[in-house]
Amino acid sequence: MATAAARAAIGDSEFDRDTAAVPRPGEPGTYDIDLSAGWMIISALNGGYLLAVLGRALREALPHHDPLTITAHYLTASQPGPAVVRTETVRSGRTMSTGQASLFQRDEDGQDVERLRVIAGYGDLDALPDDVRTSATPPPMASYANSVSSHDTPGVSPLPGSAAILDRLDLRLDPATAGWAVGAPSGAGRMRGWLGLADGRDHDALSLLLAADSLPATAFDLGLKGWTPTLELTVHVRSRPAPGPLRVSLSTRNLAGGLLEEDGEIWDSADRLVAQSRQLARAPRG
Known part of the structure; x- marks a missing residue:
């Protein structure tokens, strides 16, 4: 468990x-x-940030503190400004x-528009058994x-519009998956990088939800340019991360019908697989 001092520092982030x-x-x-x-990307708010917003509201509403599994369906693009989150406790065990x-x-007519909807299971990460049996290994990547x-x-981006979120992240891409930024995508549909928060806040269960959608889209490594809007994002939180930057690995194996998936793994500084994700997104149309 985090100390009181650590929790206070997190609250200042x-x-x-x-x-x-x-x-x-x-x-x-x-x-x-x-x-x-501050969490804008192109002309809308980042999906991981929005997932963390709803994840925090559910943490306040539910008797358990930690998201173990959370799935969001993104209905319309969210914009900066006032919003309302309405929660419901489905079951409490x-x-x-x-x-x-x-x-x-x-909206402009004064009508409430639902931007995204989430269903989640919450528990206590510290109460989970510590038995680990896995064939997963940390992704090979540069230091x-x-x-x-x-x-x-600077100035190299396949995305027109705001990239404000980059000022809030300490994001460093593995050079093997960054060729798209200089016009040389690998075509493999992979993205890997180190991820921290720019203000030095250590990661916790909620910021893992942000991390799952913080790297550039794998579509860029396929040679595509433009916005890759998220339709659905699921994150499984497996453990509370150790202090230090995360290693995030994303891959796409199938682009068909104008849709692509991204499978993600998030590893902490102690070489533990602390979260997994899957995202369905619309391929860029440009």
């Missing part, structure tokens, strides 16, 4: 401030939030609780020092 959900008086399970433009949540924003920061190639 920009990530925590920008995902904070304020309970609405007189409406149990309903939370108000001001979505921050001894070791796991299940809940769902939706995020709403007002942190020898990886490519987004600031190493």
Whole structure:
């Protein structure tokens, strides 16, 4: 468990401030939030950031603290500004609780529009058995020092519009999967990199939800350019991460019908597989 000092430091992070959900008086399970433009990518808010927003609201609403499995369906693009998260406790058991949540924003006509909907199972990561039987191994990749920061190639991007999120991340790509940034994609559909938060906050279960959608899209390594909107994202949190940067590995094996999947693995500094993800996205149309 994190110490009181560590938890206090986490609370001072920009990530925590920008995902904070304020309970609405007189409406149990309903939370108000001001979505921050600091997590924009192109013309919409990053899907991992939004997943963490709803993940935090569910943590407040449910009797258990840690997301073990969480699935989001993205219905319409979310924008910075006021939003409402409405949660529901579906089931509450001894070791796991299940809940769902939706995020709403007002449109130009003053109507509530549902942006995304989540269903999740929560538990206590510290109470899970410590038995590990796995054939998974950490991804082969360059060291942190020898990886490519987004600031190493200023102005090089296949995406027009905002990249504000990059200022909030310490993202360093494995050079073997960064060729697309200089016009030389490998065609393998892989993306690997080191990931931290720019303000030095250590990762926890909630920031793993952000990490699952923080690397550039594997579509870029396939030689495609343009926005790759997420339709559905599932994250399985397996353990609380050790301090230090994460290693994130994404791969796509099948692009068909204008859709592609991304399978993700997230490893911590102690070489543990702390989260897995799968995302279904629409291939760029450009």
